[in-house]
Amino acid sequence: MKISLNTVNKKVLSLASAALLAGVMFAGNADRAGQAGASELLINPWSRSSGEAGANTASVRGLEATYMNVAGIAFTPKTELIFSYTNWFVGTGISINSFGFTQRVGETGAIGLSVMSMNFGNIPITTVDQPEGGIGTFSPSFVNLGLSYAKGFSDNIYGGMTVRVISEAISNVSARGVSLDAGIQYVTGERKNIHFGVSLKNVGPRMRYSGDGLSFRTPLPANNPSGTGTYTVENRSADFELPSLINIGAAYDFYFSKDSTAMKHHRVSLAANFVSNSFTKDQFLFGLEYGFRSFLMLRAGYMYESGITSTTDRTTVFTGPTAGVTLELPFTKSKSTFGLDYSYRATDPFQGVHNIGVRINL
Numbered sequence: 001m002k003i004s005l006n007t008v009n010k011k012v013l014s015l016a017s018a019a020l021l022a023g024v025m026f027a028g029n030a031d032r033a034g035q036a037g038a039s040e041l042l043i044n045p046w047s048r049s050s051g052e053a054g055a056n057t058a059s060v061r062g063l064e065a066t067y068m069n070v071a072g073i074a075f076t077p078k079t080e081l082i083f084s085y086t087n088w089f090v091g092t093g094i095s096i097n098s099f100g101f102t103q104r105v106g107e108t109g110a111i112g113l114s115v116m117s118m119n120f121g122n123i124p125i126t127t128v129d130q131p132e133g134g135i136g137t138f139s140p141s142f143v144n145l146g147l148s149y150a151k152g153f154s155d156n157i158y159g160g161m162t163v164r165v166i167s168e169a170i171s172n173v174s175a176r177g178v179s180l181d182a183g184i185q186y187v188t189g190e191r192k193n194i195h196f197g198v199s200l201k202n203v204g205p206r207m208r209y210s211g212d213g214l215s216f217r218t219p220l221p222a223n224n225p226s227g228t229g230t231y232t233v234e235n236r237s238a239d240f241e242l243p244s245l246i247n248i249g250a251a252y253d254f255y256f257s258k259d260s261t262a263m264k265h266h267r268v269s270l271a272a273n274f275v276s277n278s279f280t281k282d283q284f285l286f287g288l289e290y291g292f293r294s295f296l297m298l299r300a301g302y303m304y305e306s307g308i309t310s311t312t313d314r315t316t317v318f319t320g321p322t323a324g325v326t327l328e329l330p331f332t333k334s335k336s337t338f339g340l341d342y343s344y345r346a347t348d349p350f351q352g353v354h355n356i357g358v359r360i361n362l
Contacts, residue, residue: 033315036279037240038166040142041179041202044068045084045098045116047341047357051324052287053301055271057249058185058197063102066114066148069183069199069247070160074150076102076110079362084341089317090351093121098357102148112148112162117141143167146181159184166204166242172213179204179242193253195271200246206239241279249273249285267291281305281315299324299343311348321346328359337361 044050046064057069062080065072079101086096100114120140124133144167150160162181168174183199215234251271271287287301301322307313308320328339339359346352 032279033281034279035241036243037175037207038168038177038179038202038242040116040118040144040168041164041166042243042245043086043088043096043116045086045096045355046082047084047324047343047355048297048299048326050345050353050355051299051301051322051341051343052271052289053285053303053320053322053345054275055249055273055285055287055301056251056269056289057183057199057247057271057273058195059249059251059253059269059271060197063100063112063114065150065160065183066100066102066112066146066162066181069185069197069249070112070148070162070181071150071158071183071185071197071199073102073110073112073148073160074108074152074158074185076104076112077361078104081360081362082357084355084357087354088118089347089353092350095119100146108152110150112146112150114144114146114148116144118143138170141167141169148181156187157184158187166207168209170213173209173211175207175209177204177207177242183247191253191255193255195249195251195253197249197251198247200244202242202244204242206241208239209237243280244278246276247273248276265293281307294337295328297326297328299326317347317350319346319348 044054044067046067049056049060049064049068054068060068060072061075062073063082081101082099084098086098088094088096096116096118098114098116100112102110102112104110122137122139125136125138126133127135144164146162146164148160148162150158152158160183164179164181166177166179180203181199181201183197186196188194214237215232217230217232220229220231249272251269254268256266267290269289269291273285275283275285277283282305284304285301287299289297289299291297302320303318303322304320305316307315322343322345324341324343326339326341328337330337341357341359343355344352
């Protein structure tokens with residue numbers, strides 16, 4: 001069945017309009033801060049996009065698009081794999097390990113699998129009777145598993161969707177849920193250097209904690225006719241919502257060459273993104289990337305939200321600036337490449353967030 005380009009463009013415009021309307025409905029509300037759960041869904045575990053402060057929603061490509069805008073995985077040329085390690089808030093002992101791959105499927109489609117696991121280290125077990133611990137340790141397990149699919153509907157329009165399974169657990173309490181991400185990207189310009197993107201993230205049913213850890217044993221009342229003994233009291237935890245948000249972004253690539261090999265020479269890309277959060281303040285993200293051929297890329301970014309420049313009004317640990325670098329080299333005649341990515345996000349307190357990734361394109 002053939003679909004005309006005008007029809008596709010109308011559908012894209014309709015979806016973008018709906019996203020803009022939803023952005024107004026989901027407008028950030030500081031009064032709702034702390035009322036959502038599964039906040040690890042707001043963590044970008046990938047190096048390249050985090051080095052630009054996540055501003056490249058409209059132009060992100062490959063596996064990293066599973067976090068920013070899933071439509072971008074449709075640009076995967078063949079196979080891409082990434083292993084990423086994040087030292088989260090240096091000094092806290094928290095780390096994040098991420099892995100994923102994307103694979104070209106057919107002429108215009110691609111599938112992706114991504115896994116993010118948080119490591120909190122060993123935390124001492126304490127009780128009312130033993131507040132100093134000494135009775136062992138426990139380690140929370142936070143794991144997200146995403147399955148993605150994206151497709152190019154024309155030379156200009158790309159769309160995709162991610163289904164993500166969420167798991168949070170300790171030894172005797174756990175919560176599990178599922179969320180949905182969707183996104184579109186529109187690419188135009190003589191050199192495909194103008195980008196627009198909209199993505200909707202973390203939409204799903206409420207989650208709830210359950211398990212033996214929410215129960216306790218207590219003695220029977222003294223006047224109980226059954227005599228002495230204990231009974232078990234089970235508590236129910238309240239439901240919590242997922243931290244839904246909408247990204248609306250644009251990007252522009254400047255090429256400093258007029259020949260057909262422009263993409264192999266100097267490039268400067270500017271990106272901007274508006275994040276409409278449903279449970280926290282809205283954010284404005286700005287990114288800059290310089291690329292020398294496909295070998296070297298330097299990045300800088302800034303995340304702004306209300307009060308971020310004030311030590312008294314700031315409600316986030318991040319202070320705004322980000323930076324990153326990529327070195328990517330070919331290792332086969334078939335243009336397969338091996339890349340090293342690094343990014344840094346400034347924080348106060350702690351000593352920032354460091355992320356290093358290894359990328360293989362086959």
